[in-house]
Amino acid sequence: MEAKLKNDKSDELRMFFLNFYRFVFTDTKMIMALNITDRCNLKCTHCYWWREEHPPQLDDDAMIALMKEQRKAGKNIALLYGGEPGLRPKIIKAASELFEATVVYTNGMVGFPDIEVTWMVSLDGTREIHDSIRGKGVYDKVMKNIERDTFRKPVVHFTITRQNQHNIEDMLKMVSDNKRIRGIGFSFFTPEQGKHDNGLFIPLDERDKIVDELMELRKTYWRVMGFNKGTANQFRTTGAYSKWNSLEKCTVTKMVDCFNADGTPITCIYGNNADCSRCGCGGIAAYRGAFKSWSPMALFTAAAMVASKKKEA
Numbered sequence: 001m002e003a004k005l006k007n008d009k010s011d012e013l014r015m016f017f018l019n020f021y022r023f024v025f026t027d028t029k030m031i032m033a034l035n036i037t038d039r040c041n042l043k044c045t046h047c048y049w050w051r052e053e054h055p056p057q058l059d060d061d062a063m064i065a066l067m068k069e070q071r072k073a074g075k076n077i078a079l080l081y082g083g084e085p086g087l088r089p090k091i092i093k094a095a096s097e098l099f100e101a102t103v104v105y106t107n108g109m110v111g112f113p114d115i116e117v118t119w120m121v122s123l124d125g126t127r128e129i130h131d132s133i134r135g136k137g138v139y140d141k142v143m144k145n146i147e148r149d150t151f152r153k154p155v156v157h158f159t160i161t162r163q164n165q166h167n168i169e170d171m172l173k174m175v176s177d178n179k180r181i182r183g184i185g186f187s188f189f190t191p192e193q194g195k196h197d198n199g200l201f202i203p204l205d206e207r208d209k210i211v212d213e214l215m216e217l218r219k220t221y222w223r224v225m226g227f228n229k230g231t232a233n234q235f236r237t238t239g240a241y242s243k244w245n246s247l248e249k250c251t252v253t254k255m256v257d258c259f260n261a262d263g264t265p266i267t268c269i270y271g272n273n274a275d276c277s278r279c280g281c282g283g284i285a286a287y288r289g290a291f292k293s294w295s296p297m298a299l300f301t302a303a304a305m306v307a308s309k310k311k312e313a
């Protein structure tokens, strides 16, 4: 019995170092990004998703089979999104059992069930702005769910657009005062090639000024902000932005395999037509900001992300 425990421990340690090496030093694809449903329980004004027709999504068995296949192919981390992924709790649960880490991007309307995942809840602003985009009463409903579901604290994901660019500090105050929220991460709106951006996109030179503003706000709200010097540098046109804002150079194409809800592969979570030259993805900026600058915190985060929990694929 003791010998078995020792073997388990050394297997875990071996897996940990192997995963850590792959994550930090290689471009091995360790992440699966999966749209688990095209259905949604909201009709946000800025969203093209609910207006479009989509091919039938994979049923539960087929979707779980796809996840297992990806797990066997070496994926450690699953990013689940939609539509509204919370409408398929069975798939979320299956992912949490298969992968070392699962992150779910949700609108928060069905709450944050007791599943071992990181919940990223999209808020577009404080009550008035959020409701003007997502519908009357939506903000209060989401906040109520955050208060009610105490198993795991969600992280707020705030996509900065023309509609909410002046609401950043109010959002930071709200998150900072709410002990049920872990923190807040930022992206900028990414338009699609050849499509109207509905006036949401903020031109890159103007965006640079918002990046400065975020860094200024960080002096006060650093405890809750998932945005630091490294991230800022990745977004700045005068910084490292040109090193990744194309399909060929982007970390997504090197590290992530993305899939539609019908199981077909796509180039990026934002879709096949996302305009890389105007990308505002906070995840890529944060990842590159951390791992291209080699901060101790980045290495700690990498260690936490790849830590093996000894799961069966």
Ligand code: SF4
Residues within 6 Å of the ligand: 040, 041, 042, 043, 044, 047, 048, 049, 050, 082, 083, 084, 107
């Ligand atoms: S919650 Fe997301 S997918 Fe649903 S309508 Fe709003 S933006 Fe679109």
Ligand code: SF4
Residues within 6 Å of the ligand: 190, 244, 245, 246, 247, 250, 251, 252, 253, 267, 268, 269, 270, 274, 275, 276, 277, 279, 280, 281, 284
């Ligand atoms: S849209 Fe952004 S995240 Fe997606 S592939 Fe292009 S640069 Fe990368």
